[in-house]
Amino acid sequence: MLSAFRSALATPDLRRKILFTLGIIAVYRVGALLPSPGVSYPNVQKCMAGQDTQGVYGLLNLFSGGALLQLSVFALGIMPYITASIIVQLLTVVIPRFEQLKKEGQAGQGKLTQYTRYLTIALGVLQATGIVAMADRGQLFSNCPDPIIPNSSVFTLAVIVITMTAGTAVIMWFGELITERGIGNGMSLLMFVNIAARIPAEGMNILQGNGGLVFAVVCVFGLLIIASVVFVEQGQRRIPVQYAKRMIGRRMYGGTSTYLPLKVNQAGVIPVIFASSLLYLPDLISRLVGQDDSWWQQFIANHIVKQSSAVHIAVYFALIIFFTYFYITITFNVNERADEMKKFGGFIPGIRPGRPTSEYLSFVLSRITLPGSIYLGIIAVLPNFFLDITNEGQNQNFPFGGTAVLIMVGVGLDTVKQIESQLMQRNYEGFLK
Numbered sequence: 001m002l003s004a005f006r007s008a009l010a011t012p013d014l015r016r017k018i019l020f021t022l023g024i025i026a027v028y029r030v031g032a033l034l035p036s037p038g039v040s041y042p043n044v045q046k047c048m049a050g051q052d053t054q055g056v057y058g059l060l061n062l063f064s065g066g067a068l069l070q071l072s073v074f075a076l077g078i079m080p081y082i083t084a085s086i087i088v089q090l091l092t093v094v095i096p097r098f099e100q101l102k103k104e105g106q107a108g109q110g111k112l113t114q115y116t117r118y119l120t121i122a123l124g125v126l127q128a129t130g131i132v133a134m135a136d137r138g139q140l141f142s143n144c145p146d147p148i149i150p151n152s153s154v155f156t157l158a159v160i161v162i163t164m165t166a167g168t169a170v171i172m173w174f175g176e177l178i179t180e181r182g183i184g185n186g187m188s189l190l191m192f193v194n195i196a197a198r199i200p201a202e203g204m205n206i207l208q209g210n211g212g213l214v215f216a217v218v219c220v221f222g223l224l225i226i227a228s229v230v231f232v233e234q235g236q237r238r239i240p241v242q243y244a245k246r247m248i249g250r251r252m253y254g255g256t257s258t259y260l261p262l263k264v265n266q267a268g269v270i271p272v273i274f275a276s277s278l279l280y281l282p283d284l285i286s287r288l289v290g291q292d293d294s295w296w297q298q299f300i301a302n303h304i305v306k307q308s309s310a311v312h313i314a315v316y317f318a319l320i321i322f323f324t325y326f327y328i329t330i331t332f333n334v335n336e337r338a339d340e341m342k343k344f345g346g347f348i349p350g351i352r353p354g355r356p357t358s359e360y361l362s363f364v365l366s367r368i369t370l371p372g373s374i375y376l377g378i379i380a381v382l383p384n385f386f387l388d389i390t391n392e393g394q395n396q397n398f399p400f401g402g403t404a405v406l407i408m409v410g411v412g413l414d415t416v417k418q419i420e421s422q423l424m425q426r427n428y429e430g431f432l433k
Contacts, residue, residue, distance in 0.1 A: 007423055014183075014422050021182035024174050025193050031074040031170070032194075036163045038149055038156040039071045047144035071135060071148065071160070073167040076127055078175065078190050080168050084119035086270065088112055093330050117172065124168035128161045183422075184415035192411040195404045222405075225379070229409045232375050235264040237368055239361070244345040260337070262365060264372045267327045269406045271373070272380050274327070275319035276403065279304065279312070307384050316384075317377040324373035334361040379406060 009015050035041045092098040092112075101108035134140045135148045136157060149156065171190065178186030207215040238259040282300045304312055338358035340346075347353045351360045380403065 008419055011422075014419070017181065017183045021178050021184070021189065024178055024182065025189070028074065028171065028174055028190060029193065029197065031167065032072055033070070034073045036071050036073055036075065036160045038151060038160050040146070040148060040150050041070075043146035043148055043150075044070050046146055047148065071131070073163055074171055075131065075164050076124055076168045077194060078171055078187055080123040080127060081116070081120045081172050081175070081187060082273070083123055084116045086273075087119060088116045090330060120172055121165060121169060124165040125161065128164035131164070132157050132160050184411070184418055188411040189415065192408055195408055225382070225405055226409060229379060229405055230413065232264055233409060233413060237262045237264070237364060239364065240349055241341060241346050242349055244347070262368055264368055265375065266332060266365070266369065266372060267324045267376070268410065269403060270327050271320050271323035271376055272403050272406060274323040275316055275380070278319060279316055313381050313384050317381050320377040320380055321373040324376060325369055328365065328369055332365065334358045334365065337361060376406075
């Protein structure tokens with residue numbers, strides 16, 4: 001592996017891409033620590049001391065690398081872009097115009113990307129307005145005596161909202177720059193950096209609160225989780241596909257054998273994000289209504305928001321399984337795959353083209369989705385059983401579980417594969433021999 005790193009840095013083109021990516025990441029992390037104008041940074045630090053991030057903005061705070069609760073310039077992180085991308089992807093099934101653009105190739109994909117950018121800015125305005133409003137009303141932190149925004153005039157609040165929205169646009173630009181001129185997927189790498197930035201602080205909390213033995217056990221346990229996630233993420237069902245020979249002019253085409261890869265975790269981390277967002281809606285509604293200590297607010301606080309509750313774990317697990325099936329059904333159209341194979345003369349050995357092929361793909365996909373959804377649910381709810389060890393009220397803060405490990409492993413594998421493909425083009429050995 002060290003020789004592969006040395007080969008990557010010795011190649012001028014690849015070294016330039018790696019250094020460019022690292023430079024963008026460094027600038028991004030500086031912006032994540034830079035407070036927005038009008039926000040009292042000392043008061044924010046006082047309010048954050050001993051404050052858990054349990055609640056509606058826990059997942060957003062994870063994706064922003066802790067910048068959300070500090071109300072920094074990049075406080076929103078890349079969550080608006082992720083939400084916009086998911087919405088546009090789902091709308092391609094509902095809106096015929098979007099479906100047509102998806103089939104037009106690169107030109108249509110450029111149009112969809114433009115719509116995603118516009119939607120990202122709109123979502124950024126909405127999320128920034130909600131966060132600033134909660135900070136101004138003292139609901140972002142519980143029991144915080146010092147005001148986060150000392151001058152709560154309309155002009156000051158508008159400036160903070162505009163600053164955060166502009167920060168979202170800059171983050172989106174950073175991600176596109178890394179994708180075009182750097183290594184890996186830009187947005188995924190920024191998400192990876194945000195999550196990785198929280199690991200040292202969380203590890204220090206475990207070490208100081210529980211001692212070296214518990215910290216060592218957590219590290220070993222985390223390595224086992226990462227190894228198992230890598231194993232499952234690499235697993236796939238390869239369906240053999242045979243292409244018939246065709247004579248076009250004087251040349252013979254086709255006659256090749258290939259396969260259709262179906263991953264065990266076909267949906268990725270999207271079901272976990274969907275389930276987490278939906279599970280935080282009751283907490284958001286409870287905060288917006290106000291503190292009247294009604295029975296339903298008590299139920300939400302004790303059973304829905306409290307992540308060590310059996311009700312929370314059961315509902316979270318069930319939502320992940322549901323959204324896994326839902327997302328795969330939306331994104332993987334078996335009828336389109338069967339029609340594409342039939343159009344180019346492909347067929348699955350022993351299966352007739354057309355409708356029998358789509359039924360066979362649907363059967364195999366349903367068999368694979370079940371263990372994949374259970375795997376996602378187990379990884380996501382596993383940190384809920386270690387809340388006492390981590391001294392946190394939020395399972396997303398556990399460094400080796402839930403959404404964090406799924407994203408980090410997925411992005412890490414994808415980035416290593418891209419670097420390895422660059423090395424293979426230059427006749428160098430890759431990381432994995």
